[in-house]
Amino acid sequence: MTAADPVDRLLATARGEPxxxxxxxxxxMVQYYYVCERELWFESRNLEIDRENATVVRGxxxxxxxxxxxxxxxxxxMISLDLLxxxxxxxxxxxxxxxxxxxxxxxxxxxxxxxxxxxxxxGVLAHPRERKREPVVLTAERKDxxxxxxxxxxxxxxxxxxxxxxxxxxxxxxxxxxxxxx
Amino acid sequence: MDRNYHVFSDGRLERSDxxxxxxxxxxGEKQYIPIENAEAFFLHGQIDxxxxxxxxxxxxxxxxxxxxxxxxxxxSVMPKRGQTSGKTVVNQVRxxxxxxxxxxxxxxxxxxxxxxxxxxxxxxxxxxxxxDDIIEELEAAAARVDKELPVDxxxxxxxxxxxxxxxxxxxxxxxxxxxxxxxxxxPPNEINSLISxxxxxxxxxxxxxxxxxxxxxxxxxxxxxxxxxxxLSLDLADLFKPVLADRVLFRxxxxxxxxxxxxxxxxxxxxxxxSGRKTYTKAFEETLERTVEHPTxxxxxxxxxxxxxxxxxxxKHLLTGEEYDPFxxxx
Ligand code: SF4
Numbered sequence: 001m002t003a004a005d006p007v008d009r010l011l012a013t014a015r016g017e018p019x020x021x022x023x024x025x026x027x028x029m030v031q032y033y034y035v036c037e038r039e040l041w042f043e044s045r046n047l048e049i050d051r052e053n054a055t056v057v058r059g060x061x062x063x064x065x066x067x068x069x070x071x072x073x074x075x076x077x078m079i080s081l082d083l084l085x086x087x088x089x090x091x092x093x094x095x096x097x098x099x100x101x102x103x104x105x106x107x108x109x110x111x112x113x114x115x116x117x118x119x120x121x122x123g124v125l126a127h128p129r130e131r132k133r134e135p136v137v138l139t140a141e142r143k144d145x146x147x148x149x150x151x152x153x154x155x156x157x158x159x160x161x162x163x164x165x166x167x168x169x170x171x172x173x174x175x176x177x178x179x180x181x182x
Numbered sequence: 183m184d185r186n187y188h189v190f191s192d193g194r195l196e197r198s199d200x201x202x203x204x205x206x207x208x209x210g211e212k213q214y215i216p217i218e219n220a221e222a223f224f225l226h227g228q229i230d231x232x233x234x235x236x237x238x239x240x241x242x243x244x245x246x247x248x249x250x251x252x253x254x255x256x257x258s259v260m261p262k263r264g265q266t267s268g269k270t271v272v273n274q275v276r277x278x279x280x281x282x283x284x285x286x287x288x289x290x291x292x293x294x295x296x297x298x299x300x301x302x303x304x305x306x307x308x309x310x311x312x313x314d315d316i317i318e319e320l321e322a323a324a325a326r327v328d329k330e331l332p333v334d335x336x337x338x339x340x341x342x343x344x345x346x347x348x349x350x351x352x353x354x355x356x357x358x359x360x361x362x363x364x365x366x367x368x369p370p371n372e373i374n375s376l377i378s379x380x381x382x383x384x385x386x387x388x389x390x391x392x393x394x395x396x397x398x399x400x401x402x403x404x405x406x407x408x409x410x411x412x413x414l415s416l417d418l419a420d421l422f423k424p425v426l427a428d429r430v431l432f433r434x435x436x437x438x439x440x441x442x443x444x445x446x447x448x449x450x451x452x453x454x455x456x457s458g459r460k461t462y463t464k465a466f467e468e469t470l471e472r473t474v475e476h477p478t479x480x481x482x483x484x485x486x487x488x489x490x491x492x493x494x495x496x497x498k499h500l501l502t503g504e505e506y507d508p509f510x511x512x513x
Contacts, residue, residue, distance in 0.1 A: 045269060045501065161503045179498055181478045182491040 006154035007147050014077055014116045024078040025153055027091075030108040030146075033153050034101035035170065040153065041162035042176055076117065081109045089113070089123040098170070099125070103136060104149060110138040111146040184221045184486055186387070186470070188463045190456050192228040197238045220244045222390050224383075226253060226459060245393060247386040252453055255382035257411065258389050267396035273500040274401045282329075285336070287403035287496075287506065289329040291417050292340045294508025296324045298424040299347040301511045306432070311353045319346035337404065340420070347424075358442070359435050372445050373431070375453050376462065380427025381419065383466055388415040388422065391489035395497045418492050421509045426485065430465045439465070474513050 006023060013022040032040035071082045071090055082090050091106040093099070106123045113119045123136040136142075156163065165171075165180040174180070189195065193206040204213040207228075215223075217238075222245040239246065240261040250256030277283045300320045307313040323343035327336065351361040351373060361373040389412050392399045402413035404420065434440040444458030454462065470486040483491070492509050499506035 046267065047501065164504075178479060178491065179494050181480075182476075182494050182498070 006151050009154075010150055011115060014112070023154060025108070025150060027079050027081070027105045027108060029153055029157075030149060031101040031105040033149055033156070034104055035098060036168060036174070037156050037163045038165055038180065039174065039176060040156055041159065042179075044157040047176075047179075076112070079109060079112055081113075084124065087121060089121050090126055091123065092126045092128060095127070095129065104145070106136050107138060107142045107146050108149070110136070111143055114138060114143075184484070185219045186222050186224060186467060187215055187220060188224045188226060188460075188467075189229060190226045190460060194230045195223075195225070195235060196231065197235050202235070202238075217242050217244060222247055222386070224386065224463070225249060245390055247389065249382070252451070253379060253382075253459065255385055258386065260389070260393055270396045270497060270501065271398045271401070274398055277500055278401055278403060278407065284403050285331065285333060286329040287499075288333045288336045289327050289331065290506055290508045291404045291420060292336050292343075293324065293327050294510050295340060295420040295424075296320055296327065296343045297508075297510040298421060299343060300324070302424050302428055302432075303347065303350045306350065306354045311350075313350050313353060316346050316350045316353075319343070333404065340404070354432055355435050370450065371452050372442065373435075375445065376431045376435070376440070377427065379454055379459065379462060380431055380466065381423055383463070384422050384426050385412075385415050385419045387426075387470070387486065388412075388418040388489055388493075391486075391493045392418070394490055395493045397493055397497055397500075418489065418496075421492065422489060425511055426466065426469055430462065430469055434462065434465055477512060 009019060009021070009023040010025055012019045013024060026043075029040055029043055032043050071084055074081050074083055082092075084090050089106065089109050091102055091109070093102040102125055106125055110121055110123050113121055120138075123138075125134045125136055126132070171177055171180065189204060191204070191206045191208070191210070193204055193208075196203050196205065198214070200217070202215040202217055202223075204215060206212075220242070223239075224247045226249045236259065239259075243261045245261060246259040248256050248258065277287060300317060303313050303316050303320065307317060320343055323339050323346070326339050331339070348361055355361070355373065359373055361371070361377075389399060392412070392414055397414065399412040399414045401407050402417045405413045405416040407413050440458060440461055444454060444461060446453050446455045471484055473482040473484050474488075475481075476483045476491075488509060495506055495509075498504055
């Protein structure tokens with residue numbers, strides 16, 4: 001089957017149907033789509049990043065320890081998400097800046113559960129540092145937004161070279177910083 | 183993660199709980215060497231080690247660079263890389279096989295290398311030395327570097343420039359330390375042996391820098407792959423020799439910190455002895471730790487990190503098609 005539409009291709013890939021060119025989108029790719037398109041391109045190529053970078057280490061640590069007692073990890077092919085006891089999908093963010101990327105990552109999980117597994121769930125965005133939790137529900141509007149993002153991601157990762165580096169406020173804490181700017 | 187440790191004595195290097203222990207053959211005191219922050223161990227003496235040590239170093243991603251007979255670089259034991267990237271290697275090979283692309287990279291390396299030699303000569307020109315003619319020769323060589331030239335001609339241009347460059351050593355160094363002629367294997371005089379030793383340290387550090395990327399160290403552009411084991415290191419080392427090895431040499435010799443008592447001269451050979459090697463590596467390691475303001479990273483970086491950045495730059499070029507600008511000393 002050849003599906004021209006990225007969303008169809010993604011769904012076919014996720015459902016294990018035969019596809020000429022499988023198309024995968026991970027949660028982190030959705031996040032990067034909103035943070036930095038260049039970073040998204042690097043991620044899609046599995047480009048090795050500097051694990052010693054302090055920010056990366058910090059981000060990982062918060063994620064690993066927050067709510068570790070009451071959540072369960074679920075691996076669903078191209079995505080891997082965390083469920084709370086009550087069945088809601090939780091996404092933990094180390095800081096409350098850049099809320100949209102985290103929110104869209106979570107929306108993507110909800111969309112994926114809905115479209116691939118036919119499971120309807122609600123989500124919660126958690127900021128452990130600020131002891132804040134925000135509900136995220138998959139509205140029709142969010143569904144549209146997710147599908148538009150999938151199209152946008154497809155366009156970027158299909159390019160043979162990444163979008164050029166542009167200085168952004170979070171470049172300083174990005175794992176690709178030295179790679180981009182050397 | 184960037185400290186180099188040099189071991190000069192003969193003995194046994196072993197794991198001892200979470201550190202390394204050096205047990206010297208001469209019955210001297212055992213030394214404990216912290217492994218945190220270690221990038222690589224440089225073994226200059228006769229050292230025994232076992233597989234237990236190897237897996238420990240592998241876990242901590244620390245490399246061993248081995249210097250064998252007469253202190254020539256003889257090889258490295260590299261930790262398994264955390265990540266390998268098939269895509270990177272495929273692109274590396276593609277660039278090699280596309281002769282246009284290979285020439286372009288080889289030309290860039292030669293351009294950077296000549297620039298860095300020239301910077302040294304310019305630095306000493308006018309400080310009681312008249313090196314104008316050598317600068318002219320280097321500039322003439324640089325003008326001939328063109329990405330349309332076949333790789334062997336690029337190598338030839340590099341060699342011509344290097345010959346002119348080495349003539350400046352006779353001017354820069356005191357009369358008892360004259361190079362007269364650069365020869366290899368075995369180095370017949372003091373300066374030759376200092377150059378060889380310094381170059382092999384630069385080379386080994388480039389091996390470490392390349393390991394930090396997913397680049398394959400055996401696929402190279404200026405030098406022929408497989409000419410030696412890590413030929414990509416030879417490519418990168420050419421850029422850094424003038425900045426690291428040669429500057430250390432000039433400094434040590436001109437300040438009399440190295441003298442003829444630091445060498446062992448035998449029929450047809452002249453080599454640094456242990457005290458000479460210690461003096462040299464100390465100054466070399468200090469140089470690696472020096473920092474310089476980086477024009478685009480907006481922070482200070484060490485000379486050692488410049489080699490890592492060079493590997494990043496090459497990798498970036500190969501994966502993104504963005505231009506590769508060779509390292510050229512800017513300060
Ligand atoms: S350093 Fe800046 S431009 Fe480069 S990937 Fe990171 S955020 Fe994007």
